[in-house]
Amino acid sequence: MSERWARAMLSVYRFAGAAAYPLVGGYVGWRANQGKEERSRRRERYGIASRPRPSGPLVWVHAASVGETIAVIPLIERILGFGINVVLTTGTVTSARVADERLGERIIHQYVPLDLKPAVSRFLDHWEPDLAIIAESEIWPMTILELGARRVPQVLVNGRLSDRSFASWQKRAFLAEALFENLAHVVAQSEVDGERFRALGARPVTVSGNLKVDTDPPPADERSLADLKYQIGSRQTWAAVSTHDGEEAVAAEVHQMLRPRHKDLLTIIVPRHPNRAEALVAEFAAAGLKVARRSLDEPITPDTDILLGDTIGEMGLYLRLTEIAFVGRSLTSEGGQNPLEPAMLDTAVLAGRNVQNFRETYQRLIDGGGAKLVRDRDMLAGAVNFLLKNEQAREDMIAAGAATVDDMRGALAATLKALEPYIHPLIVKSRLKEGNGGYP
Template identity: 70%
Template sequence: MSERWARMALSAYRYAGAVVYPFLGGYISWRARKGKEEHHRRRERYGFASVERPVGPLVWVHAASVGETGAVIPLTERLLDLGINVVLTTGTVTSARLAEERLGDRVIHQYVPLDLKTAVSRFLEHWHPDLAIFAESEIWPMTVLELGERSIPQVLVNARLSDRSFASWKKRSYVAEALLEKLAHVIAQSEDDAERFRQLGARPVTVSGNLKVDTKVPPVDERTLHLLMRQVGNRPVWAAISTHDGEEQMAARIHRNLHEYHSRLLTILVPRHPDRADQITRMLTTQGLTVARRSLNEPIEANTDIYLGDTIGEMGLYLRLTEVAYVGRSMALAVSGGQNPLEPAILETAILSGPNIGNFRDSYQRLEEEGAARIVNTPGELEEAIDLLLTNNNQREKMMLAAARTVEDMKGALNITLSTLEPFVHPLVVKSRLGTTRFRMR
């Protein structure tokens, strides 16, 4: 009976996609006008390739957004080093820019096709991947089914399921099982994630740890860093990073309150979505705060209250200007689940967070146990924690050292992932090295 319901649900999904397909042009164009799509590349979302497929074995790697893209870049580099072609798809303009910055022309970048049978089929008919690798929780029904029909192995790496996603899939467990059974392997971030995938029907499942721990130290332009460090001088600094609506207002209140005790305080504010920068700037200036924006190359002056990090791909710069960071989406009103604390940990930062960290529970647990992170429940507690860390050098340095130690202990996910992928990758390496593979239309 469950198989029948799964077939009916997936058939309905396919039919709904076919119905809406003719009307998506206006939606994609609207997104392009908003800067959420690249106008001249919008056809890629319908599966139309913008470049030719190279000769030889090819792996399709998909990462939805910036975080997932950063996590799979080291894995992608390893595949490229083995002589395997990689087409990397992402879903956002910002993740596309990150891929270009880190990988350049070594990789073929395309925007991921919409999860509609026509678009996915067109994409697969052009690229004919030998293996598909998806990051974290990217499980799209039509994509999974179309790959399955072509007997292309599918592997989910750095896999995780948030509380909300797991609860949603549990309500449709028959659909989850019908899709997950088509995956050749699931490589999960934690034991909790692995157990959730097993409950939903995935087999086999391996635990690797978090690939984001094995990413390179976030890059920085040294010249820019030294310039800004001179501008900051010896002012007390804290940062609120990856913030969402409501958390910028909270950071502004905390800055005003702490300014009474730390008269030269500088707050670095890095919103998760920089396209909100104009709105955030208006809110801050209305409250009488002086703002300098990174995107406008405005300098940090003696009277600057807030340095607004409204750029993409420069978290390594912002975190190097501070030793204390609040990681956002953990006290926001509209969203919750937290943001990844590993980037500040890699850069030896004392980490503070609100209580809503379900998306990164395992990482926070490790960091908190080692004394590298502190979870606070209210804005008042956050203010007190920031004040303590700005005042108490020993406590701050203790947390910073604990962060570096914890990250070092957590490494190894990349090697486990590569080892698990070896049965799928090794045949492609052999073909590439023998030079016997010639791409043929099937």
């Protein structure tokens, strides 16, 4: 009965999506007005391709946003090296920009179609992928069902399920099983994630580790980096990065608490959502703090208290300006943000205790001595103060973090091994195409 109910619910979802399809134009238009869609490429969201399909085997890779896109870039590069075409879909403007910067014309980028049958069907009719690779936790029912109906192998890589997502799926276990049975393979980030996918009906499931560990650290523009370092000079710095609402205020209070002991202190605050910059500047000004906004190229002067990193795609720049980084969404919000980039870029990592979404990564860093969790503002201030005053302790944490990251590498090789049964036939197809001068 439950299985029949699950399939009935998915049928309702399919028909409701088809009925809603003519009405979604307003939603996409609103997103475009908010800068969340490229107006000139809105048709891609309806599954209308803006590029022709190349001849030969083709793999569709989907990564939702910037973090997932960066994680799958090394995997995409390996697939391209086999002579296989890749169409990469993402859901955000910033992830499209990252794809263009890192992969350029080597891949075809499209915005992911809306999870509605007409859009997904149009997308699949045009691209005819031989394999679909989905990154992390992008579970779109209609897309999964349509791929399943066409017998296109679907592999979820770098898979993870947060506590909240797993609890939500558990309440709909038969629905989850009806969807996950369409996945040919799940390659999970951790043993915990793997067990969760198995519990929801996914088979087979293997564990690879986190693909993000096998990526290069985020880059920085050398000229901008040199200019900011010159402006900062010999001042002591610490950073609060990927912060969410309330954590910027905590960082500002920590700055005020530490300034009597570290008179030249500069605090770098990088909010997760830079569109909150105006409100943050007003908040900091009301507290008597002088702010330099990166987006306005405002100079850092000797009396600047806070460098506000209100830009997108410059995390590598900000992290190279300090050796101490608090990683947000962990004090006033829940789930945490990924600490790997700070650890890769030679910073001692601090975070609040609410890091459930990256539990294993934090545990590895903490066990290795590269990260420390703090309870509240006062404990954060104490940790930053200790690290500012104790160079050896700071260097030990930095070295421990780097060593832990090195120990965690290997996810790319494990993922490629799991993908081998699906990739190998495409390599043969590609070679046959080259030999025959065309694709049959």
